Amino acid sequence: MKILKYMLIFIPISFIAKFINASPSIMFVLAALSIIPLAGLMGEGTEEISFYSGPKIGGFLNGTFGNATELIISFFALKQGLFEVVKSSIAGAVIGNILLVLGASMLAGGLKHKTQTFNKKIVDVSSSMLLFAVIGLCIPALFTHTVSPDLLNTRYEGLSIVVAIIMLIIYILSLVFSFYTHKDLYTFNSEENTTAKWSLNKAIAVLIVSTILIAIESEFLVSGIESITKSLGLSEFFVGIILIPIIGNAAEHSTSVVMAMKNKMDVALEIAIGSSLQIILFVAPILIFISLIFTPMSIIFNEFELIALIVAVLIANRVSSDGESNWLEGVQLLAVYFIIAASFFIL
Amino acid sequence: MKILKYMLIFIPISFIAKFINASPSIMFVLAALSIIPLAGLMGEGTEEISFYSGPKIGGFLNGTFGNATELIISFFALKQGLFEVVKSSIAGAVIGNILLVLGASMLAGGLKHKTQTFNKKIVDVSSSMLLFAVIGLCIPALFTHTVSPDLLNTRYEGLSIVVAIIMLIIYILSLVFSFYTHKDLYTFNSEENTTAKWSLNKAIAVLIVSTILIAIESEFLVSGIESITKSLGLSEFFVGIILIPIIGNAAEHSTSVVMAMKNKMDVALEIAIGSSLQIILFVAPILIFISLIFTPMSIIFNEFELIALIVAVLIANRVSSDGESNWLEGVQLLAVYFIIAASFFIL
Amino acid sequence: MKILKYMLIFIPISFIAKFINASPSIMFVLAALSIIPLAGLMGEGTEEISFYSGPKIGGFLNGTFGNATELIISFFALKQGLFEVVKSSIAGAVIGNILLVLGASMLAGGLKHKTQTFNKKIVDVSSSMLLFAVIGLCIPALFTHTVSPDLLNTRYEGLSIVVAIIMLIIYILSLVFSFYTHKDLYTFNSEENTTAKWSLNKAIAVLIVSTILIAIESEFLVSGIESITKSLGLSEFFVGIILIPIIGNAAEHSTSVVMAMKNKMDVALEIAIGSSLQIILFVAPILIFISLIFTPMSIIFNEFELIALIVAVLIANRVSSDGESNWLEGVQLLAVYFIIAASFFIL
Numbered sequence A, B, C: 001m002k003i004l005k006y007m008l009i010f011i012p013i014s015f016i017a018k019f020i021n022a023s024p025s026i027m028f029v030l031a032a033l034s035i036i037p038l039a040g041l042m043g044e045g046t047e048e049i050s051f052y053s054g055p056k057i058g059g060f061l062n063g064t065f066g067n068a069t070e071l072i073i074s075f076f077a078l079k080q081g082l083f084e085v086v087k088s089s090i091a092g093a094v095i096g097n098i099l100l101v102l103g104a105s106m107l108a109g110g111l112k113h114k115t116q117t118f119n120k121k122i123v124d125v126s127s128s129m130l131l132f133a134v135i136g137l138c139i140p141a142l143f144t145h146t147v148s149p150d151l152l153n154t155r156y157e158g159l160s161i162v163v164a165i166i167m168l169i170i171y172i173l174s175l176v177f178s179f180y181t182h183k184d185l186y187t188f189n190s191e192e193n194t195t196a197k198w199s200l201n202k203a204i205a206v207l208i209v210s211t212i213l214i215a216i217e218s219e220f221l222v223s224g225i226e227s228i229t230k231s232l233g234l235s236e237f238f239v240g241i242i243l244i245p246i247i248g249n250a251a252e253h254s255t256s257v258v259m260a261m262k263n264k265m266d267v268a269l270e271i272a273i274g275s276s277l278q279i280i281l282f283v284a285p286i287l288i289f290i291s292l293i294f295t296p297m298s299i300i301f302n303e304f305e306l307i308a309l310i311v312a313v314l315i316a317n318r319v320s321s322d323g324e325s326n327w328l329e330g331v332q333l334l335a336v337y338f339i340i341a342a343s344f345f346i347l
Helices: A002-019 A024-053 A055-065 A068-079 A083-112 A120-145 A156-181 A200-232 A236-261 A265-291 A303-320 A327-346 B002-019 B024-053 B055-065 B068-079 B083-112 B120-146 B156-181 B200-232 B236-261 B265-291 B303-320 B327-346 C002-019 C024-053 C055-065 C068-079 C083-112 C120-146 C156-181 C200-232 C236-261 C265-291 C303-320 C327-346
Strands: none
Touching: A002 A024, A002 A200, A024 A055, A024 A068, A024 A200, A024 A236, A068 A083, A068 A200, A068 A236, A068 A265, A083 A236, A083 A265, A083 A303, A083 A327, A120 A156, A120 A265, A120 A303, A120 B303, A120 B327, A156 A265, A156 B327, A200 A236, A236 A265, A236 A303, A236 A327, A265 A303, A303 A327, A303 C120, A327 C120, A327 C156, B002 B024, B002 B200, B024 B055, B024 B068, B024 B200, B024 B236, B068 B083, B068 B200, B068 B236, B068 B265, B083 B236, B083 B265, B083 B303, B083 B327, B120 B156, B120 B265, B120 B303, B120 C303, B120 C327, B156 B265, B156 C327, B200 B236, B236 B265, B236 B303, B236 B327, B265 B303, B303 B327, C002 C024, C002 C200, C024 C055, C024 C068, C024 C200, C024 C236, C068 C083, C068 C200, C068 C236, C068 C265, C083 C236, C083 C265, C083 C303, C083 C327, C120 C156, C120 C265, C120 C303, C156 C265, C200 C236, C236 C265, C236 C303, C236 C327, C265 C303, C303 C327
16 A cells, blocks of 8 residues: 555645646546545544544444545535535445445455355345445435426425434444444454554544545545536536545555455455445435535435446345355456446446 | 224224214224224134134135235225225335334344344245245336336236236145145244134134124225325325225234244244235235226336335345344334335325 | 157258248248257257367357357347347347246256255356346446436447447356366266267267258248238237247257256256356347447347346346245246236237
């Protein structure tokens, strides 16, 4: 992960570029390149803090800060009213995690280890939670798309808030489940990294600085979306579903691939599925609540996002059901991702 | 189940109310409150008779009378031409069983017992039967909704009758499967309740009287649907998909929860999935045949019902696939149910 | 399989009929009856050659020639611009394999053997490949059907070629998987038939002659499609999705049923799922490439085909997930097939 550290150079470059009034498209690219290592740094800071806070608060911090980058980017996108970008980035984070990250991990791990196994029991709990969560999140949209538009009035916001509250309650209950009532299920990766590399003060300082910098770069990024979509002929939708999830999760993704190569598929799967769960149960509802400050955003995904979400969740459930993975499974997940990306790009 | 007995008081109240010409909305509420204990009584009567008839005929009686209440209510709804109510109550019975009953059972059972296990083999047979049955039942509707309406003529009835016949054949074959060719699979709950509480005569009398009373109350109920939907601003659809299944199955539901709390998840799952199967393979085709007496009803579900059915069946298959349940799984099933109900209510 | 040999008599009959200028409908029927035994002969020839070529090349030959009949029929259909027939025959081959062949095999096998088991591990690999492959193949169509038509321009061909290339790459990689990196998984049916019945020369001659005859008969068949659809009031779609897959695969189907009756469900499942995989990963992309010679065909399936494909793949995954089968499961697969066929016929 040395390369991530070197990428921090893009932060000062982006500030200079802002100072000399570079075009929004250039700012978009520089901000993207800056956010990637910053998200990694924030993740490291959170992990270090959790050594001092003990596993329970640490797990909660990891869960909550794990998607902070996406939350911050989406916050600025909401502020600018880019609802399409925000909603597609939720769906994009899920397919990115399940298809791109898990696919790459299974491929990289499978090339080194013939057949990789993982703890089916834990993954089963996560993947069925993901199924229920995605179904819950998608039902309002599924119903909406089957009603002729003129029969509908603007009661979406109410329904969106109800769904958001239910999702948050389940998120909190799932923390109760994994840290209290069923904590013995989740002991698989506790042996490693038992000592902190950093002092608590350093960890907190890194977390604070990286959060501030991500916020600034996210504003650069979001301001550049309109310009980059025009100059490259992309849709806002493509930016949301493909580019933003990759930018926000690149650091986490590389961790997953490294873990898979070390034959720790449990961790790789937990990153991919757990991260998707947090997006749906935590990030999505928080964004709906935040949107009430600006303009209320509905939870109504468009058909593309629905298909992408449902495909991702079906595949996650299938993949987890046999407790094994190999390189060909990885290739197939990547193939589905590329076909989705190509369809979005072309259509 | 003491409370169910006390609810029988609503039967004389409903008769008095009818006598003094109470409004249809009040009749709807009183009939609903009367049907709940009557359905429980009918179930008890059937079970008692099965002690005298032996397991095979008993199993058949249980299967067939288990949904008698729904059949009777639907009969009067069909007579009044309330097709929407009838069809949505079929879908509603399935989601009620899989999401509400099973969710409540898993939650109640899971709060008492950390992890509950069940016989994956039997549940697998039932849940894959449910998948095939729902797919078969939904295919005509799935095809219909994708054809532009003007290309379609009125050949639905023919197709509906074909599907109904196939469903009934599978129902009969499934009885052959469970009572003859593979009866050894189904021995899990035979040890308990080996003696009858009632005499055969009493059991038959209870069955006959409760059936007659349910028929009368069902007519009160159905006559009140139009009035209650208007006065409460509900759609007929909401009444069919949420209210009627709860009224018809409340007694059975409470049995399932009690069984789960006794750590008999096999029985709870068999009630939820088995009852859904009977709705699709037995009640739905019988209603199509009955409708031929009045106006032929097609098997074409609307998109809401399709989504609800498919969601329920996917979740049933997921839940049954690991042979275990816990309270969080129960919460998630209930959450999906509430999101569906809220969507129906709001949209 | 004696009856297949006797059916070869239809080859000279069809030539005589052509000579005396029989009507295209009669030619369709005679060609269909000739192709059935020829496809069986071609399969036998390929198997014999594989005894001389060793298992690796043999496996490749079997995989590639296994669907040669469908490829040849589709080639002539493409030449005549019958895109609907070609695309629906791809979907039809998959549902034919999964529902009709597997259903018949499970029923026939299950009537002789109470519960049949199969190697869940191998079938799991195939059935999850099938899930990924079908999702990949369907995504362009799923996205297209949710976009309003006027927003779309004619960039389908580009997307279709991208998907076709990805599918072919996965096909080649799956051969690498099963013949190199994970060949030890696939050793289940290597003990039997270790000696060739025919000389290598005879096997090659049979293969060449049957290929030529299939090509000629396919031209007769395709030329008769228009006439037979008119005279019997069928749609081209029905011919493609129901009739052509049965004609092209009848020989293979009977092998599957025979294997199931011998309690070799592994082989029966491998035929059904493996053959479906070859259709999607090999036949479909090759047809897209061939269509570039005539008029480019898009990969955009219609809604019926999508539903049929998705239903088939869900059922294949469900069926394979428990490692067991029985007669009732077979009946249910057949029931779904008949409901699909009846819906296509009536709608």
